[in-house]
Amino acid sequence: MSAARDQILGHIRRSLGRGEGAEAAAAREAVDARLTERPRGLIPERARTPDPDALVALFQEKAARVDCTTQVIASLDELPDAVADYLARENLPAELRMGAHPDLTAAPWDSRPTLSVSTGPTDGSHAVSVAAAFAGAAETATLALLSGPDAPTTLNFLPESEIVLLRKSRLVGPYEDVWRLLRARNEEAGGLPRTVNLITGPSRTGDIEQTIELGAHGPLRLHVVILDDV
Amino acid sequence: MQTTTPQFKENARTALANPQLQQALTKMKVGFVERRAQARAALPEFDALRDQARDIKNHTLEHLDLYLERFEEKVTAAGGHVHWARNAEEARRQVIEICRGVEAKSVTKGKSMISEEIALNGALEEAGFEVVETDLGEYIIQLRKEHPSHIIAPAIHVLKEQVAEDFRAHHIQFDKARPLTEPRQLIAEARQVLRQKYLDSDVGITGANFLIAETGTSVIVTNEGNGDLTQTLPKVHVVIASLEKVVPTLDDASAILRVLARSATGQEFSAYTTFSTGPRRPDDPDGPEQYHVILLDNGRSGMLGTEYQDMLRCIRCGACMNHCPVYGAVGGHAYGWVYPGPMGAVLTPSFIGVDQGGHLPNASTFCGRCAEVCPMRIPLPKMMRHYRAKEYEEGLAPPAMRFGLDLWGFVATKPRLYRLATRIAMGLLGRLGRKRGRFARLPLAEGWTRHRDFPAPEGSTFQDQWDAMGGAR
Numbered sequence: 124m125s126a127a128r129d130q131i132l133g134h135i136r137r138s139l140g141r142g143e144g145a146e147a148a149a150a151r152e153a154v155d156a157r158l159t160e161r162p163r164g165l166i167p168e169r170a171r172t173p174d175p176d177a178l179v180a181l182f183q184e185k186a187a188r189v190d191c192t193t194q195v196i197a198s199l200d201e202l203p204d205a206v207a208d209y210l211a212r213e214n215l216p217a218e219l220r221m222g223a224h225p226d227l228t229a230a231p232w233d234s235r236p237t238l239s240v241s242t243g244p245t246d247g248s249h250a251v252s253v254a255a256a257f258a259g260a261a262e263t264a265t266l267a268l269l270s271g272p273d274a275p276t277t278l279n280f281l282p283e284s285e286i287v288l289l290r291k292s293r294l295v296g297p298y299e300d301v302w303r304l305l306r307a308r309n310e311e312a313g314g315l316p317r318t319v320n321l322i323t324g325p326s327r328t329g330d331i332e333q334t335i336e337l338g339a340h341g342p343l344r345l346h347v348v349i350l351d352d353v
Numbered sequence: 354m355q356t357t358t359p360q361f362k363e364n365a366r367t368a369l370a371n372p373q374l375q376q377a378l379t380k381m382k383v384g385f386v387e388r389r390a391q392a393r394a395a396l397p398e399f400d401a402l403r404d405q406a407r408d409i410k411n412h413t414l415e416h417l418d419l420y421l422e423r424f425e426e427k428v429t430a431a432g433g434h435v436h437w438a439r440n441a442e443e444a445r446r447q448v449i450e451i452c453r454g455v456e457a458k459s460v461t462k463g464k465s466m467i468s469e470e471i472a473l474n475g476a477l478e479e480a481g482f483e484v485v486e487t488d489l490g491e492y493i494i495q496l497r498k499e500h501p502s503h504i505i506a507p508a509i510h511v512l513k514e515q516v517a518e519d520f521r522a523h524h525i526q527f528d529k530a531r532p533l534t535e536p537r538q539l540i541a542e543a544r545q546v547l548r549q550k551y552l553d554s555d556v557g558i559t560g561a562n563f564l565i566a567e568t569g570t571s572v573i574v575t576n577e578g579n580g581d582l583t584q585t586l587p588k589v590h591v592v593i594a595s596l597e598k599v600v601p602t603l604d605d606a607s608a609i610l611r612v613l614a615r616s617a618t619g620q621e622f623s624a625y626t627t628f629s630t631g632p633r634r635p636d637d638p639d640g641p642e643q644y645h646v647i648l649l650d651n652g653r654s655g656m657l658g659t660e661y662q663d664m665l666r667c668i669r670c671g672a673c674m675n676h677c678p679v680y681g682a683v684g685g686h687a688y689g690w691v692y693p694g695p696m697g698a699v700l701t702p703s704f705i706g707v708d709q710g711g712h713l714p715n716a717s718t719f720c721g722r723c724a725e726v727c728p729m730r731i732p733l734p735k736m737m738r739h740y741r742a743k744e745y746e747e748g749l750a751p752p753a754m755r756f757g758l759d760l761w762g763f764v765a766t767k768p769r770l771y772r773l774a775t776r777i778a779m780g781l782l783g784r785l786g787r788k789r790g791r792f793a794r795l796p797l798a799e800g801w802t803r804h805r806d807f808p809a810p811e812g813s814t815f816q817d818q819w820d821a822m823g824g825a826r
Contacts, residue, residue: 128437131596131650135418137365138657154419157412157601158567164405164608167398185621222638244639247548263622272636276585280578298607305603314431315568317640319628324579327624328625330490330506331536332377332513333384339489340547341578341625 163299170262170296173205175353178261178294185264186347189324190337193347195291202230205348206253206286207238213344215284220249223273226288226350227255244275246280252342256289256300257308259347263323266347267301269308270318279320284344287322291353358689358701361712377510378684382502385675388619389726399615406609407730410666413600414657420566420599421648431631433644441471444649448473448558448591449480451645455589457482457555463573463580464488465560466504466594466669467649470704473558485550487579489543492739502524502685502693505617505671506647511683513539547579557583557641561594562668563609567602570630571646574613574623578751581627590629590641595649597665603628609668612728617670652704653750659741664699666729673723673733679716688713695723695733702740711749714740775814783812 168223172178183193196205210217221227223242232240245252254274256266266287270276279285295301298321309315326341337343357364365459368374386723393399413420425435438444444467452460460482462468474495475602479485486495490508494501496519508516509825517533520542533539559580563572571592573580584590600606614620633640639661656662674680674694685693692700701710714737723733744750765772786792786809794802801807 127439127443129647131437131439131654132418132421134650134654135421135596135657138654138659139415139417142660146457150416150419154416154423154601158423160491161567161602161604163604164409165398165401167396167402167611189620189624213434233630247552263621265626270637270640271634272638276581276636277639280581280585299604302603303799306401315570315628317629317631317633317637319630320573320581321626321628322623322624323622323626324624328489329384329576329618330488330493330508331516331539333506333509334536336536336540338544339577339579340487340544340582 144282156196166297166299166353167262170260171283172296175291175294178296179291179349181296182259182261182264182294182347182349185261186324189264189322190327191264191345191347193349194318195349195351197351199226199230199350200234202227202288202348202350203232203235203238207235208287209346210238210251212314213284216250217310219251219253219286220245220278220282221253222255222271222275222278224255225273227253247281249282251284251286252282252287254278254287256293256347257286257287257319258293258295258304260296260298260301260321261294262297264347265298265321265323267305268320268322269305269316271316276320279322280326283338283342284346285325285342286346287347288348288350290350291309294349356690356701356705356709358620358705358710358712361643361687361689361716364687364689365683365716368687373512373515374510374680377512378681381506381509381675381681385671389616389672389675390619391454392615392619392621395621399612402608402611403728403730406612406668406728407666409600409605409608410597410729413605414431414597414662414665417596417657420601423566424564424569424599425464425648427566428631428644428646429569431569431644432760433569433646436645436647438647438651440651441649442543443462444471444593444647445473445476445650447647448593449476450557451589451591451643452477452480454484455555455643457589459483459485459550459554460556461487461550461554461583461587462491463557463559463575463583464491464507465558465593466501466691467595468559468653469501470595471649473593484658485547485554487547487551487583488575488578489577491548492543493519496520498692500686502694503671503674504669504694504696510686539821543678551582552588554583554587554718556589556591557585557587558591558593559584561592561598561646562613563606564594564599565601565603565606565628566599568628568630570603570628572626572628573604574610574626576620576624578625581625584627584629585640588641589643589645590632592629592644592646593649596644596653597667609728613668613670615727616672616726628717651800656703661699661703661736663731664696664703664736666731667696667700668729669696672726672728675687676722676726678718678720678722688716693823695737696731699733699736699740701745707740707743707747711740711744714738714744754800772814772816776817779810780812783810786810787812 328339698713
């Protein structure tokens with residue numbers, strides 16, 4: 124195994140014609156610099172606005188284009204109503220599976236007694252999931268969800284419908300700002316989570332005659348509830 | 354994968370005479386091209402982002418050994434394992450060893466071109482594992498015992514009626530009279546069948562669109578979510594990726610992601626872009642217990658430092674084949690190996706040799722659209738030209754072509770002879786064709802006139818006309 128490793132790396136070095144000594148040191152420095160400084164590239168103009176309202180508008184516009192529905196609520200107290208009304212509108216069962224994320228458990232689910240709520244991962248037997256986004260990139264209506272004890276990854280893929288709570292204070296313009304927030308989180312958490320899911324609209328496929336159909340393997344519906352906490 | 358590349362000409366003839374394939378290709382041509390054009394128009398910075406993507410990859414390739422070392426270090430620190438494979442054989446063996454190590458029975462797979470390149474499915478089946486492709490297109494062609502004909506739309510050559518036939522033949526658990534006329538019905542059925550496969554699977558294998566040195570992360574980009582189910586539900590997640598997939602940072606990956614989906618499907622962003630780092634954490638409620646990355650060389654380290662290094666920037670979006678008139682006419686299977694279209698015309702001779710793949714660089718009109726749309730600005734026609742030269746130098750071109758080129762070379766290097774010969778030829782053709790302005794048949798040029806008329810020359814050469822107009826020399 125290590126023979127293969129040494130041979131591959133040796134071959135790369137020979138092919139690149141990189142010398143020893145000062146040249147090798149300079150290459151190492153260039154790599155170290157890039158990995159520590161992590162230079163930001165060109166950010167599209169549309170993603171550069173710092174105005175939270177403009178970001179919400181951009182997110183909603185981009186979401187609509189990828190068949191993702193959105194709504195804005197003013198406080199966590201409104202979450203159960205938003206969810207229950209959405210389920211009724213879409214004619215979906217009033218049973219929810221969610222992670223034990225503090226934002227989700229803090230919502231007054233009892234206010235809608237018809238909703239039955241359970242927490243934990245799913246084995247595919249749950250039709251509707253609720254998750255809390257770590258952040259959102261308005262640039263393309265992209266949600267960032269992190270795996271963790273209170274955020275099972277299966278909730279993002281097995282249920283037929285997913286509802287995601289996104290705090291307006293966590294809505295940024297470009298993907299690069301999501302990484303900025305993630306790196307700050309990693310400092311505290313001691314590293315990356317196993318999975319970072321960037322999700323943009325529901326599951327889709329064009330594999331049969333280029334006809335776009337939703338709900339290929341993952342959710343058929345994606346509804347984003349934006350919490351106005353700014 | 355067994356190659357039929359040396360029979361490219363026969364393959365192409367068969368493809369042109371296949372009505373179902375031609376119908377499928379007609380549907381493809383409009384879709385991808387229009388959607389990419391719209392995506393480009395909607396992002397003013399698109400071309401500048403292409404320059405940037407090219408520069409990021411160039412920098413990475415110049416320091417490839419160092420970034421790979423860093424990537425390995427970070428994967429290991431996160432509790433994952435990195436395996437280095439010099440060739441297809443080593444990579445297959447490593448995957449099989451991992452599967453045996455957990456006494457796996459069933460293996461599910463996300464879409465991976467590297468898996469095709471190393472012919473993984475056959476090897477796994479031979480070793481006794483059940484192998485299930487989960488990308489809808491890959492699943493369809495697995496049922497049909499075919500290979501992908503397009504790198505991002507593997508079943509693009511299959512019509513929905515054919516898919517319905519395949520499903521009826523294989524999914525015998527369902528009512529025979531069920532309707533399967535609409536894509537929606539076919540997708541729902543595949544979803545139901547594959548759902549159980551995910552849940553029963555012991556090992557999930559995915560490819561990688563990127564490897565990130567900063568964090569030791571592998572990235573997959575999908576629209577269906579099949580790759581995510583493949584890598585989340587089984588105990589083991591195996592990533593198979595080639596060396597050049599590495600990029601320095603998360604920022605670099607997102608910079609390239611901005612041009613990937615737009616170039617591929619014309620989407621602004623794919624539905625699922627997933628970053629995986631190590632196995633599940635101790636408190637995680639789901640996710641794989643083991644995380645392995647197999648780093649495959651298979652000829653890539655030898656492309657560095659050569660005129661083909663630029664090809665290693667390729668992010669496998671498929672834009673070059675979507676815009677290629679040759680691909681549009683014959684489809685992907687005619688190319689005879691894993692990678693079709695212009696990218697295949699460079700990769701195939703690079704990986705399996707000019708003697709096997711030398712036909713492909715000739716299968717080009719040199720119209721240049723591939724280079725024009727490539728998000729990584731890879732000069733594809735230039736590299737195909739290098740391979741044409743190599744084919745000639747190595748004496749692999751057919752005798753008639755060599756004779757023609759030698760003759761032309763002889764005349765073209767003697768200006769006076771060249772002018773005389775062309776003056777006679779143009780004068781003759783001009784007189785013969787003056788009446789109709791074109792030739793329906795022309796000796797020695799049947800290859801052209803069999804399919805279209807040859808326009809008649811004006812009667813004098815460019816150089817003579819230039820002199821007559823008093824042009825400067």
